[in-house]
Amino acid sequence: MAxxxxxxxxxxxxxDLDRSLGFFEQVLGFEVTSKAPRAxxxxxxxxxxxxxxxxxxxxxGPGHSIELIEFTGPTNRQTMRPRACDxxxxxxAYDVRGLDELIDQAKAFNVVxxxxxxxxxxxxxxxxxxxxxxxxxxxxxELIEKxx
Numbered sequence: 001m002a003x004x005x006x007x008x009x010x011x012x013x014x015x016d017l018d019r020s021l022g023f024f025e026q027v028l029g030f031e032v033t034s035k036a037p038r039a040x041x042x043x044x045x046x047x048x049x050x051x052x053x054x055x056x057x058x059x060x061g062p063g064h065s066i067e068l069i070e071f072t073g074p075t076n077r078q079t080m081r082p083r084a085c086d087x088x089x090x091x092x093a094y095d096v097r098g099l100d101e102l103i104d105q106a107k108a109f110n111v112v113x114x115x116x117x118x119x120x121x122x123x124x125x126x127x128x129x130x131x132x133x134x135x136x137x138x139x140x141x142e143l144i145e146k147x148x
Contacts, residue, residue, distance in 0.1 A: 009058065009065040010092060012139045015079075017055055017070035023109040023135065024066065027102060028094070030059040040073070050074065061094075081138040084114075091132065093142035099129055102143055111135045 014020040017035075024030040035057035043052040051074035059066050071077055082089040096102055103113060114132040128146045135141075 007064065009067045011067035011069060012137070013069045013071060014135075014137045014139065015070065016136075017057055017068055019109055020068050020135065020137075020139075021057055021059065023106065023111055024059040024061075024068075027105045027109065027111070028061060030061040030066070033058045033060050033065070066092075079137075084132070084140070089140075091140035091142050093144060096143045096145050099131065099143055099145035103131060103133065106133055109135065111141070114140065 012020075021032055021035070025032060035055070037053075037055050040051075040053050043054050044050055049071075052071060053073035055070045055072070057068045059068065080088075084091075099117070103117070106112065111133050114134045117129055117131045120126055120128050120130060125144055125146070128144050130142060130144045133141045133143060
């Protein structure tokens with residue numbers, strides 16, 4: 001019987017790979033595990049994007065890898081910034097300690113709150129403080145600080 005065995009990674013396309021790596025390393029404390037270009041013909045075949053040229057990096061945090069992809073081709077790329085209510089929007093959520101400090105550190109990478117810090121009053125995160133942070137590419141991080 002076919003089955004899912006585990007999660008391999010989550011991927012985000014970014015406009016400035018070095019800026020994104022800086023945020024993941026210096027703010028979130030992730031480790032860069034690889035950074036290299038990929039063969040354009042392979043990327044085009046996998047993605048269906050003709051003229052695809054990429055630099056790909058992987059970062060590893062607690063229990064999960066993130067793939068960051070910077071496309072330098074094709075030239076007709078588009079920027080999409082869906083809101084949380086728009087179809088196709090997605091975010092990644094982390095349990096954190098030191099929420100206010102992380103928010104301050106993120107500003108150096110132009111990763112800023114999308115809304116306000118709230119205290120959750122229901123559901124599995126009841127009692128936690130949380131915020132959505134968004135980077136210049138629209139990648140959204142939900143940071144959740146549970147009460148001690």
